[in-house]
Amino acid sequence: MSPQLFVLAVDTLGRLMRHALDAGILQQLHPRRPIPAISLYADDVMLFCHATPEDVAAIKGILTLFGKASGLLVNYAKSSATVLHGDMQGHEVIAQLGCPVVQLPITYLGIPLSTRRPSAAQLQPLVDTVAARLPTWKAWLMNKAGHLALVKSVLNAIPVHQLLAFAPPKKSLKQLAKIQRGFLWAGRAVANGGHCHVNWSRVCRPVVYGGLGVRDLERAGLALRLRWLWFARVDPDRAWQGLDLQFSHEERALFFASTTMIIGNGSTALFWEDRWIGGQSVGEIAPLLYQCIPKRRRKARTVAEGLAGNSWAHDIQGVLGLHEIGQYLLLWQAVCHTILTNEPDRLLWR
Numbered sequence: 001m002s003p004q005l006f007v008l009a010v011d012t013l014g015r016l017m018r019h020a021l022d023a024g025i026l027q028q029l030h031p032r033r034p035i036p037a038i039s040l041y042a043d044d045v046m047l048f049c050h051a052t053p054e055d056v057a058a059i060k061g062i063l064t065l066f067g068k069a070s071g072l073l074v075n076y077a078k079s080s081a082t083v084l085h086g087d088m089q090g091h092e093v094i095a096q097l098g099c100p101v102v103q104l105p106i107t108y109l110g111i112p113l114s115t116r117r118p119s120a121a122q123l124q125p126l127v128d129t130v131a132a133r134l135p136t137w138k139a140w141l142m143n144k145a146g147h148l149a150l151v152k153s154v155l156n157a158i159p160v161h162q163l164l165a166f167a168p169p170k171k172s173l174k175q176l177a178k179i180q181r182g183f184l185w186a187g188r189a190v191a192n193g194g195h196c197h198v199n200w201s202r203v204c205r206p207v208v209y210g211g212l213g214v215r216d217l218e219r220a221g222l223a224l225r226l227r228w229l230w231f232a233r234v235d236p237d238r239a240w241q242g243l244d245l246q247f248s249h250e251e252r253a254l255f256f257a258s259t260t261m262i263i264g265n266g267s268t269a270l271f272w273e274d275r276w277i278g279g280q281s282v283g284e285i286a287p288l289l290y291q292c293i294p295k296r297r298r299k300a301r302t303v304a305e306g307l308a309g310n311s312w313a314h315d316i317q318g319v320l321g322l323h324e325i326g327q328y329l330l331l332w333q334a335v336c337h338t339i340l341t342n343e344p345d346r347l348l349w350r
Contacts, residue, residue, distance in 0.1 A: 006043065012069070013066050017037050020058060044108065056093055077100075080106065081094040120168075123162070126168075126176075127179070130158050131179050133155065134179070137183075139183065140187060144184070147185075148212060148214075151184050155179065156217070166225075176217055228245055229255045230347075260350055262345065265340055266345065267302055269303040270303070271302060272290065277338075286327035286328070288321075289320075293316060294317060303338075
């Protein structure tokens with residue numbers, strides 16, 4: 001009962017923040033995207049605002065008002081403030097909050113937050129956490145099947161939370177695999193070559209393909225991060241919709257190769273990006289013509305908009321050569337007979 005009451009009380013803080021944004025007391029974080037100004041999870045709260053005297057004063061006033069109304073006073077000594085892409089003036093402004101000013105990376109919900117990809121040194125606590133599990137197990141009392149069960153259910157599962165958010169450096173992945181390999185074959189953190197009976201890449205294969213079913217952390221992390229791309233397309237009501245999520249070229253390419261679009265009303269399918277023309281995209285049918293489309297139009301033009309009055313042709317910019325004109329005619333023939341329906345578009349995983 002107590003945790004539920006706490007969540008109900010803290011939800012009021014979120015409503016206060018939204019009201020301050022709607023009333024213009026706080027500046028919108030982005031001029032066009034509705035980015036949330038607060039992240040709440042149990043008793044971990046993160047607030048976002050501009051590093052201006054007005055916004056900082058408003059945040060402190062909201063926290064004071066919330067504390068008086070709920071009795072949940074902010075312990076500024078245990079809190080911290082961080083400036084993103086700011087200067088010394090920004091640091092001086094947020095110092096008015098009365099809490100320590102710290103530099104990135106910071107840890108929130110167990111994940112190191114930074115504007116850059118985390119380094120191996122920053123992820124060393126994760127490696128240490130996995131290694132710290134080994135001394136608590138009496139490995140000499142287990143057979144290989146017991147070792148395998150603990151590797152799959154514990155050692156392989158601990159990094160999943162971080163893998164959802166970012167791609168760890170190769171060094172960190174090798175350290176984690178080394179610990180798993182050592183415990184599986186020798187019951188300790190390190191196993192020499194003579195103890196390893198099977199190549200680790202073979203161990204990570206599914207059982208049906210002759211492996212032991214241990215997840216390859218690099219591939220598992222890639223699959224987990226593709227979920228964000230999937231949810232971004234099929235679930236527009238997610239709280240983080242509108243954020244500029246960063247994905248590598250390899251992640252986007254794998255998602256592109258693994259999905260296809262079934263056209264309905266054409267309101268969500270992207271004309272230039274999605275594979276909606278018989279399972280192919282414009283980039284596959286007319287690659288030279290695709291290069292003539294500005295990147296902003298590629299990510300914004302829907303199929304319904306493009307087919308309305310053949311407005312997709314107006315997106316083409318630059319001088320067209322003979323090959324581009326040929327691909328233009330080919331694309332015209334491929335899309336001219338497309339018929340839209342009242343059904344929503346469907347993104348399918350192949």
